Amino acid sequence: MEWLCPAACLGLLLPLLLLLLISRLRRCRLPGEPPLDKGLVPWLGHALEFSRDAAKFLSAMKQKHGDIFTIKAAGKFITFLLDPRSYDAVLWESRCKLDFGQYARLLMDRMFDVQLPDYDPNAEKVMLRATLQSKNLPSLTKAMFFNLQTILLSDPSKPSRQWKEGGLFHLAYSTMFRAGYLTLYGNESKNYEDASGQAQDLAHSLEVYNEFYKLDRLLMKAARSMLNAAEKKEFGSTKKNLWKLLSVRSLNHRANRSAWLESYQRHLVDLGVGEDMQTRAMLLQLWSTQSNAGPAVFWLLLFLLKHPLARAAVQGEVEGIFRTRRQTIGQMQMTSQEVLDNTPIFDSVLNETLRLTAAPFISREVLQDMPLRLASGREYILRKGDRLCLFPFISPQMDSEIYEEPEKFKYDRFLNSDGTEKTDFYKEGEKLKYYNMPWGAGINICIGKFYAVNSIKQCVFLLLSHFDLELKDPDAKIPDFDKERYGFGMLQPENDITIRYKLKDQ
Incomplete structure (x- = not known):
């Protein structure tokens, strides 16, 4: 039997490929x-x-x-x-x-640019679930509270008893992102109240946030392969900057590293992933863990500012919590899980916010x-x-x-x-x-739901207890959604809303 020459093989394959292509193009409902x-x-x-x-x-x-x-x-x-x-x-x-x-x-x-060998997202979730729930949840909640205090109350550019103006989305997103990043990826000092450590945490988390925000503007286009040449260049450059900030070697020297980070790094090592790919995976997880909570806080605060009855109801619930703990509203201390689990009015506001924007x-x-x-x-x-x-x-x-x-x-x-x-x-x-269903459902439900809810509550409670907040223009229209974001979690606004805010007079 003679072997077919390459040209003859190609002659047989081309009609078959053409038929396959036509069948795909002419797909009919069966x-x-x-x-x-x-x-x-x-x-x-x-x-x-x-x-x-x-x-x-x-x-x-x-x-x-x-x-x-x-x-x-x-x-x-x-x-x-x-x-x-x-x-x-x-x-x-x-x-x-x-x-x-x-x-x-x-x-x-x-x-x-992440490729992981033998990647199984379901197995990964099972492995990481315990690090964000159960016995690890109290330590995460405590760390988030201290880091929120650092971002909101220790930043010399923020605390003031004089009215300041700023974008509500920027305030919510940057606050939740920076505090969440420090909580999961670690601090400069083991002591949360160390002034030098706080100053370095403020500077480092702001640098990470600023780079990430530039990346975030392009991520949806990247997911759909719709970046133009200039955007591809900016996208690649911003990722490289973030890889330097999130390098495994630098993360290894941070204090208060979460159980989540420790477990995820061990998981990558067990998969046989090298340092460079581990760093890229850290950026992937930064997006996965920090891209939704900030927008959720933005929409929740905006709805409260636009609906006085809702704000009064939540404010009353928060003040009631302080009264039962014998605190004034300006002395908010670490809130227990029992308190965080017993805020039905706030929970309804959060569920309604997520219904409308997730x-x-x-x-x-x-x-x-x-x-x-x-x-x-x-x-x-x-x-x-x-x-x-x-x-x-x-x-x-x-x-x-x-x-x-x-x-x-x-x-x-x-x-x-x-x-x-x-x-x-x-x-x-x-x-x-x-x-x-803002958190998904079934085997793919968000494993960080309880930590995220605790974090959102703590941020809003801190803002309501320590700051006077108001819309610069009370008649400002609630912004439309950035429609590129459909399908990727929390929606973001097409434009920011300007607010006025200052520290409360205690």
């Missing part, structure tokens, strides 16, 4: 599959509309096709499921059918053709190679069937008439398990 909407532009499909305003586009698709449909975007077929009664069928499905790891690895590489995608890669049964009893076939995506921002969070006037902020929406937490919400007469 019996049992969700409604298919490919758009009018070859290959691109709905990519431009989707990236321009995902919430608006997907709401229109839901109106057109119902709670489940498949779209084409930049050559990828994505099935969206928007019925919260059916989310369990996705959230708890076996990883051999629906996998998060592939998409996570793609984004890690695109955004942070918009992550929950994505899975479909690894094999498989059936998906919905709560309605209908069953659909998912196709191998597609992506399956939940978008809780549309439903349940902004679903008018579940929430009356869902676009409005109502601080007591998550309170019963007796002041307890409200958890009974319904769709089509059925009580919902998933009625608000």
